[in-house]
Amino acid sequence: MAISQTMVRAEGLVKRFGKVEALSGLNIAVEQGTILGILGPNGAGKSTLVNILTTLMRPDGGRAEVAGLDVVREADKLRARIGLSGQYAAVDEYLTGRENLEMFGRLYHLSGRVARQQADALLERFDLVDAGKRPVRTYSGGMRRRLDLAASLIIEPPVLFLDEPTTGLDPRSRMAMWAMIRELVTGGTTLLLTTQYLDEADHLADRIAVVDHGRVIAEGTTGELKSQIGGDRLELTVAGTGDLDAAIHAVSSHSRGDMQIDPERRSISAPVINGPGLLTAIVRDLDVAGVPVDDLALRRPTLDEVFLALTGHAAETGAAAREAEKEAV
């Protein structure tokens, strides 16, 4: 097996837009053949990072190398070794799918023959053979994204950047996209992926860097990040509102911190340290107290909760997120 190499490295990246600092000393490293998920809310600096790593923007400070090439000094060389798929599905509306892939192939400086071969192979692989003959403006959102991803793979680049690859897709297209992305890495591609969907990072990434206000505030595997904010949670729903007090009393002796209680849903959420016999003990206590239970589960924290714990604010705005923020304080 090849010795693992760092294919993407950013050190102390700074980027300012007027007075706003989009990146303020960001550091990341991605090993060859792995997926790093850059997770953060809108405006965290994710796209700015991708723009710098793909040579579209120059950093104001720090440095970055991709595939061993400096993103500023060796930008021209680097462009022949990367693929970029942005959040806009940047393909030409009036060209057919095949014409799009051929055009991008030629602009990657492949010969006409190789560009056509690659276009056909990619249309096949992304299930766009028939659609390939039609202008892209007749495509669905999911098909456009697939074509966009295909366009970024024309030269089978060693390093691939996907900027929010599933934003705006319906759940089914999203799952299909995930399957395709996962397949890429088995071929040895190094992938940097930005997302504001926590489940996306959870599903796809080997490692996750949580970005907020232009810097990495936490980094690790999904498991590491989850354990960073404590252990598991017990989720309990009782049958009737009248049973809630007895249930709280029964669970409190097992809880390791503040319990969250939702009287409307008749539910309790309590931080616990998982161990042999924990669930059995809780069930026994509830039984002794005579509390009828609708639902009982032990679960690991979601990345939503990780994000909340790390940043002090929710990943996504909205009533539910604000509610969660209040509870966390």
Next chain:
Amino acid sequence: MSAIPTTTPHSISQPEPLRKSRLYWTIADTLVIVKRQLIHTRRIPMELVGFAIMPIMFVVLFRYVFAGAINVGNGMSYVNFLMAGIFVQSLAFSAPHTGITLTQDLQKGLIDRFRSLPMAHSAYLTGRIIADVIKNGFAVAVMVIVGLAVGFRPEAGLLGWLGAIGVMLFFAFAMCWLGAMIALLVRSPESVDQMLFTALFPLTFASSAFVPASSMPGWLQVFVNHQPVTLVVNTVRGLLLDMPVGNDGWMALAWCVAILVICVPVAVSLYQRATSR
């Protein structure tokens, strides 16, 4: 800090790019973009119709509505006087077209993608502008035919025609670069539209395109006689009607060169920094 590898691993077999000179790729990449733009024209025939329809309306309007009231002197027929003005007016208005379609590429993220590719830096702008000039050439051909149908009787020989076409296409080329530069500066189709139309209306109407400059008040003539649209119109008119062009020809070319000297480097440098966000 750990060492950064200086060589790239080859665990993935990339399709081999061709190795050619820089100049080869500048031309090849430009042609790829020209092809893209011309495919657009084939898929959106209305665009080409739009290119020709306004000028045709102007020909008919001025030829039949205003001609009787406008005396251009020298025993010249109004339609002979008019056609050069119509050509140049329509070429001037290719600037907003280039600008607007460019901002659309920018907003859709296509320019991001082009810029992430190893293609020549100038190819996108040059390619789309060459395609726009080709479309303008087509529009001029349509206008010539319409003009001939309504009594336009040019007296130029082959050289006169070649000269007139050369000047027109060079002017269109300069105007498209101006449109591209404005588009990269203001970045939204609405602003491009507003800015260029606001500038082009006085330039095309306060010019010798539709009436002789000598019919205007003296203070206005100072502006009219020195601005590019008048100079290009006078040159094209002179060449097509086999009349002396005088210094207007050199002044017209100087204007086009000046526009290019400013707009090309500014547009290319803005392009190299342009991102959709």
